[in-house]
Amino acid sequence: MKQLANYSITLFLTALISLTGCITTVAQSGDFSDYDFRYHTYDETVTMLNELAEEYPQLVELYSIGKTATGQREMWMIEITNKDTGPASQKPGAYFDGNQHDNEVMGGEVATFLPYYFLSQYGEDEEITRLLDSRVLYILPLANPDGAEAYITGEVDWDPMDIDNADRLYGPGENGDDGPEDLDGDGEILKMRVENPDGDWKTYDADPRIMVRREEGDSTGTFYDLYDEGIDNDDDGEINNDPPHTRFITNRNYPGHWSSDDGQYRGAGDYPLDELNSRNIVEFIVHRPNIAMIESYHTTSGVHLRPFSARPTEDLPRKDLQDYTAILGMGTEITTYPQASIYHEFTTIDPDLTPEEQPGTRHGVFVDWGYLHHGIFSTTTELWTMEDFVNEVGWGEIPRDKPLFAIPGRYRRPDVQAKVLQWLDEHEGDPKLSGQKYVDWKTYEHPSLGEVELGGFTKYWLRNPPPGPYFKKVAVDQAEFAKRRGLLTPLVKIRDVEVERKGQNTWSVRAQIVNEGYLDTSMEQARFIGRAKPVELSLDSGNSDEHSTHEFPFLRGTRGSGFESFYYGEWEVEAPAGKEVTIKLWSKKGGEDEMSVVLK
Template identity: 35%
Template sequence: MPDVRFDKYYRYAELTEILHSYAQEFPQFIKIESIGKSYEGRDIWLLTVTNFATGADQEKPALWIDGNIHALEIAPSSVCLYFLQTLVTAYGTNSDVTRCLDTRVYYICPRVNPDGAELALSDRPKFIRSSTRPYPYDEEPNDGLVMEDIDGDGRILLMRIPDANGAWKICPTEPRLMVRREPTETGGEYYRLLAEGRLENYDGVQIKVQPPKEGLDLNRNFPALWRQEFQQPGAGDYPTSESEVRSLVHFLTNHPNITGAITFHTFSGVLIRPYTDKSDDEFPVNDLRTYQKIGDKGTEITGYPAISAFHEFRYDPKDFITGTFDDWAYEYQGLFAWTVEVWSPQRQAGITDYKYTDWQREHPLEDDLKLLRWNDQQLAGKGYVDWYPFDHPQLGKIEIGGWDTMYAWSNPPSEFLEKELSRFPEWLIWHLLISPRLEIYQASVHQLGDSLYRVQLVVQNTGWLPSHITQKALEKKLVRGCICEIALPPGATLEQGKQQEELGQLAGRNYKPSAPTRRQSDPTSDRLKVEWIVRAIAGSKVKLSARHERAGVVRTELTL
């Protein structure tokens, strides 16, 4: 078994070694490949996970899973590792895992953005949003505050600077905390707060915050409603302009067997579904209802609320986000796609009734006190650092302290990591097991006369979702119907029927009501039938096959 721990975070070289170790130890289940290169030339690793003895991966329904598209959000790579470990160790003992790998396939990309993660995990970390490519300009900024670990302790905290016009003051009931100065308050001791860092070209008066040279947000670079920089900062030069995003888009569009997609981020402790830019009223009704059912199951298993990006996760009530992975996967690929925000410090501290994106802007002091108690009792004081003096090269005598966001907020602290990772495997297994699954219901031969035979093939969808997955896929004609074929023996002729027949879609069970009524009926819309009339020598064999790009491939052979 690969030497992997779930109480630490791995840099690129270690992660690469671990992933290849899994593939070497479990070749019957895992294949590894690079699907592209990052901006700095690192491989973007992709693991194909299935029981290869039961068929090729592209002939099985698949679920896409990825993580770490944003630089600081490294816990998602651990989510993928933990899930990989679950699959290979539970096969043969857990019936759902066994059925999943025998009949279906996972495509797992643990680290979409290896360059950004290396900066976040370095000994003296640098915090950027995503890729390390200079954007929107190539020249180095040379003015203002540069966020960095200025005292070399491996953390980036806050600096507090005495300032009579400062907006902050020391909390009167808990001196470690900083609270807002009242609107009309005067006569106290006030402070200005800045991210830890150095000042370039400081004139002794004005402090600007220098924008990072690396201004990209890879999760704004997908083709779904992509907008230019003036509309949405960080979106890139054009849709899929970034190699990391282009690699994902190329892989997904060339693997039509993918039936769903889940991208892991941090933090908030929620399961987010599209749309980002419009109301639920714009959804095809059946897709919204199915999304809600999948989300309900996700909440039941993980404990994370399932929410709408547009209705419950907007940073600006008059603006919205576009160019995201999940919007693209739903709108352009017709998949049920989710963004999972791993970890909620608030919930860990006992804060349960809060608005996910609004909390930073406005919350009661009691929440900060709960978080501080959580830090003291559960984190042994490592999450919130008491203010300590520092002689700043430009600002003079200041203090550094406050939350170590990389340790306690952006990702689960290492000692809490495995518990958080354990929330997800059951839902990821369930999410793939609901995919459509093509199976043979009946295959038969009936002799009509001398050397003349009727050959019949009936296939069915045994999965919960329909073969087309979403109404959006039908609306946009993103998926073909089931294709049935017959291969004749030498000398045989096809008297009736086509050698290849393209039929329709196969229904699933996802639209059924919670209880039957007197009007309930279950037509066999989950089955398709095709017949051929064949003239051939008795005892010869015909080969039959049916394939659906999302529901899989089945084959059989009949003797005439």
């Protein structure tokens, strides 16, 4: 039978550890000189994962979690843990993914670097060794492999109409065969501008390289039509009007806050999880209840984001908000990225409207689902930022009001882009840029439009960093934070078992247990929605029906304070001397442990 334990808690001072975390900083042991910090195709990424699986068989399992939406590729998951210390299912898990959006390819590259980072330093870096011995990492480098491949290579290798939901994605009678292409063979798909007195675009006064929307009433000056570089592939008289759909995960198709209460505002798709890629991810996580932490890498803005996306901060339970603030603060120390609420700092809020009425909120977001529905510590990191470059040349009179990090509110603004161009002008030819830059407008003879101009930012600059040193810094910083946060997951342990003889064949067995991790064995949100499971402490003497299982609502984490909370369970055992009994400890998010003792 099970009973709620009348447990006592002893606070024990084990060490004075910095409030910023219970992890002692270990110097970086590798320079990663043999890692190629550039953008990889799907085949290159899969080859790297297979090579790691072959090189580290005792630490790695590599498997597909399903086909992608196009059916062309597998979604490869790499599972990393020391198999000698127990199966993955019995350890606390941390999940990482990248490239949920097709063009946010740096997210995929960080998630691809993580396995190499952890495996290449196992046995050398004390923290990484401890992490892989005690926890399991689930890493999905490419959540949208088809979209990432199209962005990196500029090519689409699937039939647009031969995919799930083709009619919804393309519309009846459309087949996605008129997308942009590299006309002049320079390896970049830039912007294309064509003079037109009725055009919707004009040059920016402060820097004519930048294009801005024509304002109502503008009647003097030169106006343009603006396109992505390309031609009219389907001869319908329009350029790039039917590009192939590549956003097979929109990060708006998850069940969390998918719709406002009245249904006026909602996420992507006809219903939550009608996108195959997002469904594969959700099914994977649901079937691994040991996952205690989720991180999804996106770009751009250089910020660590926490839930909610569609609700204000005051809706988060107080203790969970404190944990988010503390842990993402550790991330700031490592990556320099600030932390922010998606709703408050990443969204334009109308103060006169309720949260339900806000038209700018994001619905159906992955981290909302992970935290809201399952009580998992879930975050998103937006990688890469122009902030440092503009800081270097100075913001001048540019206002820096909220939303500070939202892309439409910052990096698409012409005044900010003018500052970025100033920085690029001052660093022209710098090898750290790997040839990435702003291409000044140049004339080109278009097959149907006649003389046009091509120009704009190259692929790896505004949204994703250039290959090389900038790329490496982003990847290594994020890997360092991934290491630290992985060690913050709950970890339950049996510290001691005492046996006291009460009679000739009667014994008292008392176990002391603890949660060594930073976080509690369940978040407050998980307890609030009923997703948390009590921690179970049981005794097996060969006839387990004789003994009760003690249940603890949750075990407190250390919070980096240096204090541990001790919990106890006690049993009366009838058995002869010399009998071995086993104490077993189970936690949904904190793993499992057991200890055997001989009655004597």
